[in-house]
Amino acid sequence: MITISKDFMESMPIALILTDEQGNIYKMNEAAVKIQKSMGLSSIHSIAEIDPKFEAKALEGQEQSQWTHCINNCLIQINLYKVRYEESDSYYLYVYNQLKYKMNEMDQVMDFIDDVVIIFNKDLVLEKINDAFQRHTGIDGKAYIGKSIFEIENDNMLEDPLAPKVVEAKEILSKKVKYSNGSVLTLTGVPILTKEGDIKKVIITGRDITKIIDLEEKLKKAENQKKKYYTKLKELEEYLGANEVIYSSDEMQKILNIAIKASKTDSSIFIWGESGVGKEVMARLIHNTSSRKDKPCIAINCAAIPKELLESEFFGYEEGAFTGARKQGKKGLFEEADGGTIFLDEIGELPIEMQSKLLRVIQENGFTKVGGSKFIPVNVRYISATNLTRDQLLNHKRFRQDLFFRLGVIPIRILPLRERKEDIFPLVHHFLKHFNYKYNLNVSISKEVMKHLYRYDWPGNVRELKNIIERLVILAETDVIDEEEYQLIIKFDIYNHDTGGGIVNDSVMPLKEAYKILEENMIKRALSEHSNVVEAAERLGIAPSTIYRKIKKGEIHLK
Numbered sequence: 212m213i214t215i216s217k218d219f220m221e222s223m224p225i226a227l228i229l230t231d232e233q234g235n236i237y238k239m240n241e242a243a244v245k246i247q248k249s250m251g252l253s254s255i256h257s258i259a260e261i262d263p264k265f266e267a268k269a270l271e272g273q274e275q276s277q278w279t280h281c282i283n284n285c286l287i288q289i290n291l292y293k294v295r296y297e298e299s300d301s302y303y304l305y306v307y308n309q310l311k312y313k314m315n316e317m318d319q320v321m322d323f324i325d326d327v328v329i330i331f332n333k334d335l336v337l338e339k340i341n342d343a344f345q346r347h348t349g350i351d352g353k354a355y356i357g358k359s360i361f362e363i364e365n366d367n368m369l370e371d372p373l374a375p376k377v378v379e380a381k382e383i384l385s386k387k388v389k390y391s392n393g394s395v396l397t398l399t400g401v402p403i404l405t406k407e408g409d410i411k412k413v414i415i416t417g418r419d420i421t422k423i424i425d426l427e428e429k430l431k432k433a434e435n436q437k438k439k440y441y442t443k444l445k446e447l448e449e450y451l452g453a454n455e456v457i458y459s460s461d462e463m464q465k466i467l468n469i470a471i472k473a474s475k476t477d478s479s480i481f482i483w484g485e486s487g488v489g490k491e492v493m494a495r496l497i498h499n500t501s502s503r504k505d506k507p508c509i510a511i512n513c514a515a516i517p518k519e520l521l522e523s524e525f526f527g528y529e530e531g532a533f534t535g536a537r538k539q540g541k542k543g544l545f546e547e548a549d550g551g552t553i554f555l556d557e558i559g560e561l562p563i564e565m566q567s568k569l570l571r572v573i574q575e576n577g578f579t580k581v582g583g584s585k586f587i588p589v590n591v592r593y594i595s596a597t598n599l600t601r602d603q604l605l606n607h608k609r610f611r612q613d614l615f616f617r618l619g620v621i622p623i624r625i626l627p628l629r630e631r632k633e634d635i636f637p638l639v640h641h642f643l644k645h646f647n648y649k650y651n652l653n654v655s656i657s658k659e660v661m662k663h664l665y666r667y668d669w670p671g672n673v674r675e676l677k678n679i680i681e682r683l684v685i686l687a688e689t690d691v692i693d694e695e696e697y698q699l700i701i702k703f704d705i706y707n708h709d710t711g712g713g714i715v716n717d718s719v720m721p722l723k724e725a726y727k728i729l730e731e732n733m734i735k736r737a738l739s740e741h742s743n744v745v746e747a748a749e750r751l752g753i754a755p756s757t758i759y760r761k762i763k764k765g766e767i768h769l770k
């Protein structure tokens with residue numbers, strides 16, 4: 212152990228600090244006081260106040276060691292010795308040697324960058340490394356400045372290091388490195404060559420991709436989950452029969468036989484039937500059993516689209532076709548349905564001008580967009596539906612015969628529910644299962660209630676039955692609905708389920724309810740006095756789509 216004197220301490224131009232084993236400062240020379248002041252510290256008592264890391268070195272009992280560190284942008288080399296001072300007990304002597312190297316503007320800029328920058332000289336001695344390295348990896352890279360890459364051990368940064376490979380290959384190389392703090396960086400090493408083609412420097416840049424990897428993993432998990440949910444959904448669909456046509460009557464069996472046969476061809480199909488009998492359900496079944504099942508089935512409610520928008524909705528429009536048009540133009544429903552099926556619901560409400568245009572599309576197997584001149588070929592199967600009678604549709608000159616013959620190659624008539632009462636029983640069970648599952652309940656109905664449902668006329672057909680079952684499931688107070696509870700729940704219905712259709716409105720009731728009844732009455736009267744919804748709506752001063760919406764929502768029951 213060397214012995215140092217007071218004179219030696221004072222005469223040395225480099226900073227010297229003496230501490231005891233715990234790092235408590237015993238003596239500092241003038242140069243050390245300068246460093247202390249430059250750090251903005253008025254007085255220091257422990258070496259840990261300069262940097263806790265130094266104290267750790269002494270505590271490790273290192274007798275002699277050397278390391279470099281950055282203080283105030285200056286690179287300091289520190290030597291630690293165990294010494295005897297003036298013949299007294301042993302002390303630790305910290306010798307601070309400020310290296311010539313001083314952080315310049317470039318280094319400060321480097322420290323601002325979020326990506327890692329590491330620079331090695333031609334001999335692979337670490338010249339510069341920015342703060343980002345420590346931020347991302349938790350490793351104090353600056354402590355290794357001045358050391359050769361081969362001297363630096365014990366951290367992942369240099370395990371199988373990239374720089375020697377770049378020197379060898381003299382080309383840009385990349386690799387992914389995982390650090391002990393869990394971060395993953397992609398490092399890219401670029402060789403800087405002299406004119407002669409020798410290595411001058413190696414610059415390594417690194418980007419923290421931990422978040423990207425996390426996201427990738429999350430995405431993978433989400434994809435797997437999506438697959439699982441999709442399978443579950445399919446199972447559920449099967450369980451709940453979401454796409455199923457429920458029936459047990461011979462009449463419905465015959466209708467289905469025709470529909471399935473028809474689905475194997477590309478012929479147009481025309482479905483007749485009262486509102487809510489299941490025309491759309493049938494159309495989807497035909498599409499799903501046809502060879503077009505993997506292509507879209509686009510349903511268009513001809514009465515719900517405002518007259519002025521029909522053409523652009525059907526065929527789309529070109530850029531700038533009219534004021535208010537979308538800049539990039541728009542695909543029409545026909546283009547969307549290409550290869551698949553178009554279901555033209557409420558076809559009887561299609562204005563006469565659109566009927567001519569539709570006829571042309573069917574004849575030419577293609578169309579031009581609004582404002583366009585290019586012919587767009589289209590291959591679709593047409594399924595049309597109406598709740599008008601044949602007489603209402605054809606005998607009032609509202610529908611073109613030629614179009615009807617084109618659309619109605621195969622006619623299918625779905626009977627109202629009251630004419631196929633055997634279907635009521637399976638439908639009730641199907642909807643009970645469906646809504647019990649949906650609302651997580653376990654409601655069933657008594658035999659007496661089933662008798663009521665069977666006796667009832669169902670002017671709103673399957674849609675009305677579905678609505679009633681949903682209401683029973685939601686409002687039931689007990690698990691098995693008996694007659695008394697049924698009457699209570701049904702009491703507020705605008706239809707009297709026992710008589711099969713009379714309006715109950717002879718008692719005082721909330722005005723909202725009364726208004727609903729009046730509204731339904733008026734709409735029904737208008738519909739019975741006019742041959743189609745458009746005329747009825749005109750008379751009532753409302754849009755045809757409002758009537759259709761109310762029918763769909765079960766607010767209007769048609770008989």
Ligand SMILES: Nc1ncnc2c1ncn2[C@@H]1O[C@H](COP(=O)(O)OP(=O)(O)OP(=O)(O)O)[C@@H](O)[C@H]1O
Pocket residue numbers: 455456457458484485486487488489490491492493556597598673674677762763
């Ligand atoms: N046979 C059936 N099996 C299962 N659900 C059915 C059946 N028939 C109809 N539904 C259900 O009843 C409701 C009405 O059916 P859909 O919309 O197909 O009737 P629609 O005749 O097309 O009515 P609208 O003429 O008002 O358009 C839908 O919720 C449908 O799922």
